[in-house]
Amino acid sequence: MTHSADRRPVGDFDHALSLLDHELEGLELDEPIQIRAIGGYALLKHGIREDERALTVDIDTMTRDYSAAVQDAIATVAERTGLAKDWLNNDNLGGNDPDEVAAIYDAEWEPQDDGLKNIDMAIASVPTLTRAKIIAADTAQFSDRDQDGPDLVRLIEHQGIESLAAYRAKYPDPFEEYPEAGELMQGYYARKKGAAGPSTAERMQRLSDEVAGLDWGDEFETAGYDDYY
Numbered sequence: 001m002t003h004s005a006d007r008r009p010v011g012d013f014d015h016a017l018s019l020l021d022h023e024l025e026g027l028e029l030d031e032p033i034q035i036r037a038i039g040g041y042a043l044l045k046h047g048i049r050e051d052e053r054a055l056t057v058d059i060d061t062m063t064r065d066y067s068a069a070v071q072d073a074i075a076t077v078a079e080r081t082g083l084a085k086d087w088l089n090n091d092n093l094g095g096n097d098p099d100e101v102a103a104i105y106d107a108e109w110e111p112q113d114d115g116l117k118n119i120d121m122a123i124a125s126v127p128t129l130t131r132a133k134i135i136a137a138d139t140a141q142f143s144d145r146d147q148d149g150p151d152l153v154r155l156i157e158h159q160g161i162e163s164l165a166a167y168r169a170k171y172p173d174p175f176e177e178y179p180e181a182g183e184l185m186q187g188y189y190a191r192k193k194g195a196a197g198p199s200t201a202e203r204m205q206r207l208s209d210e211v212a213g214l215d216w217g218d219e220f221e222t223a224g225y226d227d228y229y
Contacts, residue, residue, distance in 0.1 A: 006084060007055035010044035016081050017059075017119060020088070023073035024118035032120040033070055036062040036102075036109055038132060039092060040147075042123040045112070048154050053147070058084060060092040062102055062124075105131045127170075130155045134171060138178040149184055156185070164189040 017035075024033065040056030043049050049056075066074070078085045093101055101107075109122035124132070133155060136148040161167050167185055176182065 006057045008057070008083065009055055010041065012081065012083070013041055013056070013059055013087070014114070016077050016083055016087060017114065017116060017121070019077045019080060020073060021116045021118050023076055024070065027069055027073065027118075029118060032116075032118050033066060034061075034063045034120045034122075035059065035088070036098070036107075036122055036124070038062050038105075038107075038124040038129065042129055043151060043154075045123050046126055046129070046158070048126075048129075048151070048158055053150070058086065059088045061088060061090050062093065062098045062107065063090055064098055065090065104135070126155060126159060130159070130171060134173075134178050134181040137184055138180040140180070152181065152184065153188055156188070 037045070037059050039058075039060035040049070041059040044054060044056055065071075074088050075085050077083070078087055081087075090098065105124075105128050107128045108125040109128075110125055112121040112123060114121055130152065133148055133152040136145065137152045140146070140148045156167060159170075161170060164186060167189070173182060
């Protein structure tokens with residue numbers, strides 16, 4: 001089980017990657033290892049989480065298993081930094097093919113120029129993270145994860161998507177595969193609309209309805225011009 005003490009700022013993981021890059025140097029790899037970060041670390045790199053939530057427990061990578069030697073290097077860095085042994089992992093795949101999962105997310109990757117020689121580093125784009133969080137938020141009740149819903153809202157706010165219609169246009173769910181996420185966003189926009197108050201058009205319509213409902217009696221029939229001017 002993950003505890004709050006296990007959560008670390010993004011700088012700790014950037015430092016760990018630098019140490020890992022040094023460890024990999026000694027392995028004389030034929031090519032750099034790939035990291036395709038998705039999840040908390042990618043959110044932090046995009047500046048999505050803030051304040052006390054600007055923390056994560058690991059770097060989830062959408063890549064195949066690393067060799068035993070690379071996994072040993074990852075564990076060595078964990079010992080040196082106090083991070084969890086699996087601070088860099090592909091556990092989020094659940095044993096599924098990374099290319100197939102990436103296709104579900106319609107994943108796009110943004111290369112990172114971190115000066116690493118032995119690591120080919122990229123993070124998921126904001127739309128990719130949003131699609132991943134829509135899926136995750138829909139299963140949060142079964143996964144015991146409490147950040148997927150709030151993360152989805154932060155991603156939507158980060159993109160400036162101001163209405164439920166705009167959200168549905170950007171992230172359509174024509175077959176209603178993710179009803180929980182849909183209800184979450186409906187509630188979010190309803191609360192947002194309530195907090196902002198009625199629009200000008202709504203206020204004018206309400207005023208028009210109120211005026212139409214007034215009982216004016218015979219006042220305008222009997223009153224003369226001089227009564228008002």
